Amino acid sequence: MMKAVHFGAGNIGRGFIGSLLHHSGYAVTFVDVNKTLVQALREKKSYEVVFIDEQDGREVISGVSALDAGEEQAVIEAIVKADLITTAVFVTMLDHIAGAIVKGLRERIKKNQKPLHIMACENAINASSVLKAAVYRQLTPAEQQAVEGVIGFPNVAIDRQAINRQQGEITTAYVERFYEMTVNESQLIDGIKPLQNVSYVRDLEPYIERKLFLVNAAHAITAYMGYLYQCATIQQALEQPEILTVVNRALAETACLLQVKHGFSPVELQTYIQTLLRRFANPLLSDQIARVARSPLRKLGMNERLVGPARQLLARNLPAEYVSMGIAAALLYDAEQDEEAEQLQIYLRDNGLEQTLLHYSGLDKEEPLLNLIKAKLDELRKLTGRTGRI
Incomplete structure (x- = not known):
């Protein structure tokens, strides 16, 4: 053997x-x-x-x-x-x-x-x-x-x-x-x-990005939005119409990117999305928000699940409204038991949004994504009453 x-x-x-x-x-x-x-x-x-x-x-x-x-x-x-x-x-x-x-x-x-x-x-x-x-x-x-x-x-x-x-x-x-x-x-x-x-x-990149920009991005957005709405699990978060709408629309944005960039068919991507949403909603998993949301600094990296597809969408003049809302939600994640969340909130407080996104995500003030994130931060603060600890 x-x-x-x-x-x-x-x-x-x-x-x-x-x-x-x-x-x-x-x-x-x-x-x-x-x-x-x-x-x-x-x-x-x-x-x-x-x-x-x-x-x-x-x-x-x-x-x-x-x-x-x-x-x-x-x-x-x-x-x-x-x-x-x-x-x-x-x-x-x-x-x-x-x-x-x-x-x-x-x-x-x-x-x-x-x-x-x-x-x-x-x-x-x-x-x-x-x-x-x-x-x-x-x-x-x-x-x-x-x-x-x-x-x-x-x-x-x-x-x-x-x-x-x-x-x-x-x-x-x-x-x-x-x-x-x-x-x-x-x-x-x-x-x-x-x-x-x-x-x-022969070429793994399309499949890596399909997983990262659909599964990982949707998981992260669900977790950060769920945290803002005080949900305990991913399953509870997806039961909230406001969160499910954001997740579905973010998935539509990233699916458009995958179709344009890698040639995945719309039918194939829609089937993939329906499967992943069924998986996330499985009530027997009871997947904790704290587990999925942890390590926000890594998830806000330039080529990671949120900033990566948002930058690529805007570079192709495609909408990134709801992926950007996911980024904004991550910036408001201030769980005290999460060391990276603590680090992120301290850096935001001491250096401001622009410098934080430059430091952790590689964005600069000339990028259109920055203004989009600012707008989504304001929108989420009004919707949820959450401001982070900044």
Whole structure:
């Protein structure tokens, strides 16, 4: 049986990537910092995936093992023998795990010259390329040459919702039944397709942007608008007509961009939108606003889910009224338990809107988007009575 090493044994790691690896014929070794979870997986050698839907389906993923991230030599040995390496650790942690991968690759190139793919399955743009850059920074030029053409870092676009549910076995993962993974076929070594039941495409950008500008943008807008209207969950937010209208109209704007830029058909995009709204509205998910809204600074980045499509729409003389309202809602997000929200509000207070958007989003006062965001901020303040803490 083929062997896979997967970094990150969280809900997505187990419920999505681990399941996908299992069904593609891999024996999976999880690497994680959660000692309790690692010990439970090690003892059980299996875990259950529960699908959060009315059918209450479930499956058992067997033949798994687990390593504590601190077991350096064992992790190295697993990398040497692996047929595939995957991650689901959050993109901000890729630098951290790069060191362990580097140590494993140094031993591997001495003992095993079989092609190896390393796939960062993160909710971020070109995460595998980010991981490759972090790995290559720690390799010598000679080591880089040795792994080039043997170790591939194909980028992927992923989509599946998971929730943390504190009941039953610690190893049980709770995910929605829907999933999607698209792999950049042009970055594969020797044309080897390492996973089954995924899509392979020659150009990943359209699919990355479809996910980012539809799924991620709509999720973020729902969360920030929901926060302003004092909703606890995404499901509650979408029950508010005012919020659902904003989300639907923002989706119409970003769908127009995807149609013009990438050639997706209107019918295809509408089907995609209807599916994602059904997924978001799933009452069994009970997805907390605080979880989806967290990390606003990252989500306000120039090429991220809100500012990215808004800038591209305006550059093509297309409307961006409701995506801009989502940006304004994010700027009013002032949850005290969120460190990035605190940081954002302090920066706004001390530096003003223009400097804040220059600093975090790369906008300057000459861009038409800035005035649009200002107008939407005023509109939201009047509608909701919320001003942020600025």
